[in-house]
Amino acid sequence: MKRSLNKISFLSVIFLSCGLLLAFQNTVHKEAKPFNILLFTADDLDRNSLGCYGSKVPDISPNIDKFAGQSLRFEHAFVNAAICAPSRGILATGLYGHNSGVTGFVKMKPGSQIPILVELLRAQNYELGILSKVGHSTPKADFKWDFTFDQADLGDGRSPKAYYEKTKAFFAQASQKGKPFYFMVNSDDPHRPYHNPKEPLKNGAEAPSRIYSPDEITVPGFVTDLPKVRQELSYYYNSTRRLDDTFGRVMQALEESGQAENTLVIFLSDNGIAIPFAKANTYYASNRTPFLVRWPAVTKAGTVNKKDLISSVDYFVTILDILKIPFTGKTNGRSFLPLLEGKTQTGRDKIFTQIDTKQAGGPTPMRSVVTSDFSYIFNAWADGERVYRNNNEGLTMKALEEAAGNNPDAAERVKSFRYRSEEELYDLKKDPDGLHNLINDPAFKYRVQSARKDLETWMSKTNDPLLKVFQNRNSPKVMLEAFYKVYPGAQKADLDKANYSVGKAFEE
Numbered sequence: 001m002k003r004s005l006n007k008i009s010f011l012s013v014i015f016l017s018c019g020l021l022l023a024f025q026n027t028v029h030k031e032a033k034p035f036n037i038l039l040f041t042a043d044d045l046d047r048n049s050l051g052c053y054g055s056k057v058p059d060i061s062p063n064i065d066k067f068a069g070q071s072l073r074f075e076h077a078f079v080n081a082a083i084c085a086p087s088r089g090i091l092a093t094g095l096y097g098h099n100s101g102v103t104g105f106v107k108m109k110p111g112s113q114i115p116i117l118v119e120l121l122r123a124q125n126y127e128l129g130i131l132s133k134v135g136h137s138t139p140k141a142d143f144k145w146d147f148t149f150d151q152a153d154l155g156d157g158r159s160p161k162a163y164y165e166k167t168k169a170f171f172a173q174a175s176q177k178g179k180p181f182y183f184m185v186n187s188d189d190p191h192r193p194y195h196n197p198k199e200p201l202k203n204g205a206e207a208p209s210r211i212y213s214p215d216e217i218t219v220p221g222f223v224t225d226l227p228k229v230r231q232e233l234s235y236y237y238n239s240t241r242r243l244d245d246t247f248g249r250v251m252q253a254l255e256e257s258g259q260a261e262n263t264l265v266i267f268l269s270d271n272g273i274a275i276p277f278a279k280a281n282t283y284y285a286s287n288r289t290p291f292l293v294r295w296p297a298v299t300k301a302g303t304v305n306k307k308d309l310i311s312s313v314d315y316f317v318t319i320l321d322i323l324k325i326p327f328t329g330k331t332n333g334r335s336f337l338p339l340l341e342g343k344t345q346t347g348r349d350k351i352f353t354q355i356d357t358k359q360a361g362g363p364t365p366m367r368s369v370v371t372s373d374f375s376y377i378f379n380a381w382a383d384g385e386r387v388y389r390n391n392n393e394g395l396t397m398k399a400l401e402e403a404a405g406n407n408p409d410a411a412e413r414v415k416s417f418r419y420r421s422e423e424e425l426y427d428l429k430k431d432p433d434g435l436h437n438l439i440n441d442p443a444f445k446y447r448v449q450s451a452r453k454d455l456e457t458w459m460s461k462t463n464d465p466l467l468k469v470f471q472n473r474n475s476p477k478v479m480l481e482a483f484y485k486v487y488p489g490a491q492k493a494d495l496d497k498a499n500y501s502v503g504k505a506f507e508e
């Protein structure tokens with residue numbers, strides 16, 4: 001009896017020890033093993049186009065929706081600048097454009113001491129890979145990634161198969177070197193040109209796995225629902241479906257690599273859809289982005305954060321925080337790691353957005369503060385004469401202008417888009433499409449005052465060069481002088497009006 005008890009005790013000790021040892025090893029394993037980051041960006045995707053964000057377009061995003069079911073989904077996520085290069089500049093630096101220098105399609109100053117995220121990750125032995133949008137995503141001109149394939153190598157950034165193959169190749173390269181990876185996968189979908197099924201595929205692009213007819217799609221409420229708008233948007237949805245095809249193939253490659261459990265995946269769009277009132281502006285649809293995070297064993301599958309406002313300026317410092325990489329440099333962002341861990345944060349009730357320069361037309365700088373209820377916009381350029389135009393207006397704007405003669409809704413949209421008001425206020429709960437500017441409504445007087453104060457505080461805190469323009473918005477002469485000081489080119493444009501005419505706005 002005593003002997004068998006001893007035997008049991010002896011075996012218990014062995015089992016217990018093994019268990020403790022395994023537990024210890026697991027802890028050490030989990031702590032010590034570095035893990036990977038995969039950032040997947042869509043290009044010019046309207047946040048509401050995805051099934052997981054409420055789109056009614058049938059079967060538009062099966063792969064992204066499946067991923068959302070495995071992820072934490074943010075309801076109130078934003079990019080701070082709704083144009084490719086400045087938006088991606090913010091992801092790379094954790095700084096607003098006026099602090100990093102990436103205010104438009106420009107690089108940081110040569111020799112800039114401001115670090116970009118991938119430089120900090122390289123110092124931590126990360127293997128760094130990127131697919132497409134390389135220039136826009138790399139604000140330091142001389143930075144070289146370890147693995148690079150640009151748009152031309154990826155079927156015009158529109159070949160899911162090419163993305164799959166290159167993704168597999170990058171995982172193999174990182175694995176061969178025994179290094180963790182940071183992989184930025186940028187789809188060129190659904191950026192213009194959209195997939196028109198009647199036109200031949202170009203430059204190695206593949207056809208989307210499903211084609212949409214104009215009667216299957218939905219038209220965003222901020223443009224008039226006209227037949228030609230519907231036609232163009234059906235092409236946009238074809239491209240959106242191909243984005244989903246590409247995302248599915250990249251996720252397939254991740255699964256096949258065996259690294260999925262050890263890889264944090266984030267999905268977002270660099271800016272809103274390239275039609276009027278979205279991309280290259282500061283409207284709700286300009287800056288709102290899908291934001292999905294799958295961090296195995298940390299984020300809870302299929303959960304939704306409906307409370308907190310996060311924005312892309314937070315991305316840089318959040319990634320460093322997740323990877324426990326110390327950072328003492330300057331950032332305009334704030335880590336939302338606690339939110340990923342299911343904890344709470346206070347003070348996530350507003351975000352700020354901006355446009356400094358865009359590709360076409362004269363300068364049309366804008367600033368905006370957005371809460372979960374309201375958005376306030378300051379159009380520093382809108383003097384009643386200057387005209388907003390850009391190179392991404394497409395057939396949608398053309399259709400609106402054609403219809404304006406006998407369609408009051410289209411006429412209002414065109415006028416509003418071209419000229420704006422110096423200030424705009426929208427009730428996002430009642431009017432998410434921004435159709436009713438409440439700036440002069442006495443019922444919202446205090447709301448406007450509070451938003452102005454928030455914006456001024458933010459501009460002051462971030463050394464925004466437009467601060468003086470904003471502060472002198474009621475003194476036209478001083479405001480104009482301050483505006484010319486920030487945008488010397490505007491003075492010339494104002495004289496000959498050439499850059500503030502509609503001109504070639506319709507051309508792609």
Ligand SMILES: [Ca+2]
Pocket residue numbers: 043044083084191270271
């Ligand atoms: Ca873009």
